[in-house]
Amino acid sequence: ASVSEPAQKCCTENIQPFLTSILEELMGPISSGFMEVRSLFDREVNEIIQDFQKTNDMTRLKENVDQLMTLPFNSVKMEPCYLKVNLLQEFLQDLKNRFKVYHIDFVIQRTQNFMQELMENAVYTFEQLFSPSRQADSAKVATTIEKVKLRVLK
Secondary structure (H helix, E strand, O other), rough: OHHHHHHHHHHHOOOHHHHHHHHHHHHHHHHHHHHHHHHHHHHHHHHHHHHHHHHHOHHHHHHHHHOOOOHOOHHHHHHHHHHOOOOOOHHHHHHHHHHHOOOOHHHHHHHHHHHHHHHHHHHHHHHHHHHHHHHOHHHHHHHHHHHHHHHHHH
C-alpha cells in the first residue's frame, strides 16, 4: 500500500506520456523487417513462376518448391530482413539510457525469431495450398501458383 501510490505516480508522470512515441519509434524498424520478409517471399515465389513458365518442367517445379521450404533457414536470403531490425539497437540504446531498458539484444533476437517464424508459416501455407494443384494441367500451374501466393500474402 505504501509503494503503490508513488509507483503509480511515477508511471503516470514519467513513463505513460512517452509510451506512444516509444512504440512509434520501435515499430519503424520492426515493420520494415516484416515488410522485407513479405517482399522476400513474394520475390522467391515470382522466381518459381518465371522458372516454370520458361521450362514447363514439373520435376524442376517440385525442386523449386522444396527449396522454397528451406527459405526460413537460409541465413543469406533472410539477412536483409534481419538487418532492418538491427536498427532497433540505436532506438533501444536511447530507451536504455532514459528508462533503464535492458536486454536490448534479446528484443532484437526475439523480433528476428518472429520474422523467421512468419516465413516458416508462409512457406508451409504455400506448400499446403499448392500441393493439391501439382497434378493439375501444366498450363494452369503458373496461374495457380500466383493465386496461392496472393492468398498467403493476404
